[in-house]
Amino acid sequence: MALRDERVTLAHGGGGKAMRDLIEEVFTSVFQPPGMEDQARLSAEALTEPGAKLAFTTDSFVVTPLEFPGGDIGKIAVCGTVNDLAVGGARPLWLSAAFIIEEGTEIALLRRIVATMVREAEAAGVRIVTGDTKVVGRGGCDGVFVTTAGVGVIPPGRVMAAERVRPGDVAIVNGVLGDHGATILAARGDLSISSAIKSDCASLGHLMEAVIAAAPQARAARDLTRGGLASALNEIAEAAGCGIEISEADLPLRAEVVGTCEILGLDPLYLANEGRVVVFVPPEEAQAALTAMRAFAEGRNAVVIGQAVSAHAGQVRMKTALGGARIVDMLVGEQLPRIC
Amino acid sequence: MKFASEFRDPKAAKALLVEIARVADEIGATREKPVHIMEVCGGHTHSIFRYGLDKLVHEGIEFIHGPGCPVCVLPRSRVDECIEIAERPGVIFTTFGDAMRVPGSKRSLLQSKADGADIRMVYSPLDALELARRNPEREVVFFGLGFETTTPSTALAIQQAAREGLTNFSIFCNHITVPEPIKALLDDPHMCLDGFIGPGHVSMVIGIHPYDFIARDYGKPLVVAGFEPTDLLQSVLMVLSQIAQGRAEVENQYARVVPEHGNRVSLAAIADVYERRPSFEWRGLGEIDASGLRIRPTYAAFDAEEKFGIGYATGQREVEEAEGCACGAVMTGRVKPVQCPQFGKGCTPEMPLGALMVSSEGACAAYWQYGGARAAAE
Amino acid sequence: MCLGIPGQIVAITDEGRLLAMAEVSGVRREVNVACVAEGALEALVGQWALIHVGFAMSLIDEDEAAKTLEALRDLGEAQETLEQMAAGAAALEERA
Numbered sequence: 001m002a003l004r005d006e007r008v009t010l011a012h013g014g015g016g017k018a019m020r021d022l023i024e025e026v027f028t029s030v031f032q033p034p035g036m037e038d039q040a041r042l043s044a045e046a047l048t049e050p051g052a053k054l055a056f057t058t059d060s061f062v063v064t065p066l067e068f069p070g071g072d073i074g075k076i077a078v079c080g081t082v083n084d085l086a087v088g089g090a091r092p093l094w095l096s097a098a099f100i101i102e103e104g105t106e107i108a109l110l111r112r113i114v115a116t117m118v119r120e121a122e123a124a125g126v127r128i129v130t131g132d133t134k135v136v137g138r139g140g141c142d143g144v145f146v147t148t149a150g151v152g153v154i155p156p157g158r159v160m161a162a163e164r165v166r167p168g169d170v171a172i173v174n175g176v177l178g179d180h181g182a183t184i185l186a187a188r189g190d191l192s193i194s195s196a197i198k199s200d201c202a203s204l205g206h207l208m209e210a211v212i213a214a215a216p217q218a219r220a221a222r223d224l225t226r227g228g229l230a231s232a233l234n235e236i237a238e239a240a241g242c243g244i245e246i247s248e249a250d251l252p253l254r255a256e257v258v259g260t261c262e263i264l265g266l267d268p269l270y271l272a273n274e275g276r277v278v279v280f281v282p283p284e285e286a287q288a289a290l291t292a293m294r295a296f297a298e299g300r301n302a303v304v305i306g307q308a309v310s311a312h313a314g315q316v317r318m319k320t321a322l323g324g325a326r327i328v329d330m331l332v333g334e335q336l337p338r339i340c
Numbered sequence: 341m342k343f344a345s346e347f348r349d350p351k352a353a354k355a356l357l358v359e360i361a362r363v364a365d366e367i368g369a370t371r372e373k374p375v376h377i378m379e380v381c382g383g384h385t386h387s388i389f390r391y392g393l394d395k396l397v398h399e400g401i402e403f404i405h406g407p408g409c410p411v412c413v414l415p416r417s418r419v420d421e422c423i424e425i426a427e428r429p430g431v432i433f434t435t436f437g438d439a440m441r442v443p444g445s446k447r448s449l450l451q452s453k454a455d456g457a458d459i460r461m462v463y464s465p466l467d468a469l470e471l472a473r474r475n476p477e478r479e480v481v482f483f484g485l486g487f488e489t490t491t492p493s494t495a496l497a498i499q500q501a502a503r504e505g506l507t508n509f510s511i512f513c514n515h516i517t518v519p520e521p522i523k524a525l526l527d528d529p530h531m532c533l534d535g536f537i538g539p540g541h542v543s544m545v546i547g548i549h550p551y552d553f554i555a556r557d558y559g560k561p562l563v564v565a566g567f568e569p570t571d572l573l574q575s576v577l578m579v580l581s582q583i584a585q586g587r588a589e590v591e592n593q594y595a596r597v598v599p600e601h602g603n604r605v606s607l608a609a610i611a612d613v614y615e616r617r618p619s620f621e622w623r624g625l626g627e628i629d630a631s632g633l634r635i636r637p638t639y640a641a642f643d644a645e646e647k648f649g650i651g652y653a654t655g656q657r658e659v660e661e662a663e664g665c666a667c668g669a670v671m672t673g674r675v676k677p678v679q680c681p682q683f684g685k686g687c688t689p690e691m692p693l694g695a696l697m698v699s700s701e702g703a704c705a706a707y708w709q710y711g712g713a714r715a716a717a718e
Numbered sequence: 719m720c721l722g723i724p725g726q727i728v729a730i731t732d733e734g735r736l737l738a739m740a741e742v743s744g745v746r747r748e749v750n751v752a753c754v755a756e757g758a759l760e761a762l763v764g765q766w767a768l769i770h771v772g773f774a775m776s777l778i779d780e781d782e783a784a785k786t787l788e789a790l791r792d793l794g795e796a797q798e799t800l801e802q803m804a805a806g807a808a809a810l811e812e813r814a
Contacts, residue, residue: 333450341724341743342724352791605754
């Protein structure tokens with residue numbers, strides 16, 4: 001063990017021995033396969049099937065706090081990019097991971113984050129094949145920022161796109177909504193609320209693959225991250241040029257999420273998720289898609305929440321529990337706790 | 341959720357809607373000649389939209405959304421003054437989340453935060469007090485905002501700070517009161533309101549008698565209401581029944597929470613810490629006599645206006661009316677939001693000018709959202 | 719205005735500062751109970767209060783809540799009876 005420090009210092013970003021020790025001990029020796037080089041050289045075999053498409057995506061991850069009930073920034077960084085690929089119909093293959101680390105960050109924390117990433121990548125069936133670290137001075141970033149990029153392959157003939165959603169298509173989500181958002185609100189501590197709730201953070205590559213196998217006409221899927229279900233549905237309605245109607249009574253919500261929202265005056269439709277998708281399938285395939293989802297732990301509570309309609313094109317409406325109607329709009333800014 | 345879910349029962353709501361329709365027909369309310377009922381409180385406006393009640397009730401009932409959203413009615417000048425305080429060196433400025441996006445004449449608190457001011461969102465004045473304890477070298481200012489419901493919380497926080505001898509905690513007081521703007525609306529010669537849904541949570545503090553003048557002097561019914569959908573519908577029914585029977589009284593639908601005479605401890609704390617200002621400025625309504633509170637001289641050490649020499653404490657404030665803003669006329673039910681010359685032009689949800697466009701539950705913001713469909717239909 | 723929600727007082731956390739733990743649907747938050755503390759603080763445990771910005775503002779009167787619900791039930795039942803009578807009358811007319 002060459003690395004003796006408890007915390008990251010600027011020396012670990014200086015390009016010398018300290019940096020090499022940090023990278024080797026905390027990162028490359030843990031990521032598989034060992035001996036990772038700056039540049040990943042990978043077999044292109046999976047990509048050469050006639051008609052197959054390469055999918056390529058990148059995302060940056062920041063979260064406060066870095067560790068929270070149900071996950072940490074590393075888990076989000078793997079799941080987020082895997083899910084970005086999966087909802088586009090791609091089978092995720094490889095990830096890159098780049099870390100911006102604030103001076104003073106505990107090395108033990110970095111090790112925990114990396115361990116989560118390795119575990120999550122293995123579960124998702126992807127490999128982290130290249131990476132980078134930079135160290136910045138105190139205040140230069142907030143703890144740790146992680147950027148992952150992902151490459152996957154879309155099998156020949158498969159098209160998942162919001163434009164393909166047609167009136168009559170059924171909208172299915174894979175589980176209760178808003179757990180991640182409610183967890184982070186509580187975990188930040190500044191609102192002094194607590195509950196037993198955990199983040200829903202999960203990789204959905206396997207689940208999406210099973211859904212598409214069971215419902216080959218599946219039109220489109222979106223992961224419900226920032227902006228929650230409401231934002232994803234609005235994007236789809238706009239792209240597809242049709243309306244979407246959901247039913248309040250059918251929305252799956254945990255009591256604690258409802259409680260958090262009632263206390264802070266928030267709307268669960270806009271809370272972030274890290275392991276939830278909405279999938280649109282033609283009605284005749286809805287049951288098969290539901291059954292496929294429910295076979296997975298992260299799809300056990302899958303449920304139909306609404307459908308695409310020809311009325312009010314581009315707009316999302318919700319039938320309220322009392323039979324009224326309400327427009328579910330895009331958020332202008334971030335959702336803020338309110339007193340009135 | 342106990343004491344909430346029971347009052348969201350669709351079956352009870354349906355029964356109330358049928359009965360509302362029966363009474364509305366009985367008194368001849370139609371779409372062309374509707375009964376105008378003002379829900380004073382922004383929380384009620386929120387519930388109406390959240391459950392789509394405006395579209396479920398008989399078409400002869402029109403909800404007029406009142407001035408009861410303290411964030412909406414906060415004038416630009418007060419936001420400017422907040423920012424001035426927040427940007428003083430050494431200040432931690434704490435606020436409820438609602439106020440972050442309200443535009444001042446140039447910037448909002450959210451923008452001022454981006455420019456470097458130490459502005460923090462808190463859930464409670466207690467959290468601001470805790471920040472003051474933990475940061476003795478900083479001045480922690482809390483943005484005291486809201487009607488009588490919220491006023492006791494800041495009064496109790498000031499009393500607690502005084503007991504602990506904290507010298508680095510103060511409140512920028514913008515507390516306002518409900519009865520005075522209702523009176524201002526009723527005195528408007530163009531007013532065409534037929535009855536009121538009274539604010540439930542304000543009333544749990546002040547009781548139901550401060551509204552007596554509305555029934556006695558103006559002959560309008562008022563029903564203090566809870567915030568769940570059947571609470572609201574039941575209150576609408578109670579207002580309609582009063583109209584049908586030719587009565588004008590103050591009634592209490594929300595007796596599970598609202599005691600007739602309010603809350604003794606809250607009222608005592610308010611009386612101890614606050615006194616009335618001669619007048620206070622409301623966005624869209626201008627200065628209203630005796631509608632705002634300020635911190636009494638005995639607690640001047642906790643008054644941010646005094647501490648920083650800002651606002652009404654300077655004795656010279658210029659009140660700037662937004663040009664062409666028709667919020668006042670919309671709030672009296674005289675014009676529809678779309679008839680305001682600034683609607684959708686100088687005033688949009690992204691860049692609101694008037695009170696009713698500020699919050700997403702404001703009447704104008706709601707109309708804006710439904711704009712396309714409604715305009716085509718009318 | 720004035721978002722408030724019923725919560726149950728589950729424990730007294732700081733007697734001196736009149737603080738208690740309140741629970742709303744499995745979510746906990748410490749609240750000030752000055753406004754509802756007329757007698758012994760311990761007597762508040764188990765009671766329901768209306769929570770607003772970290773303060774228990776008013777104890778919920780369970781009898782009044784029950785009365786309101788009963789009025790709603792009565793209205794629903796009265797209407798059902800009317801509907802049944804209307805349906806009965808319609809059936810009679812059909813037969814005639």
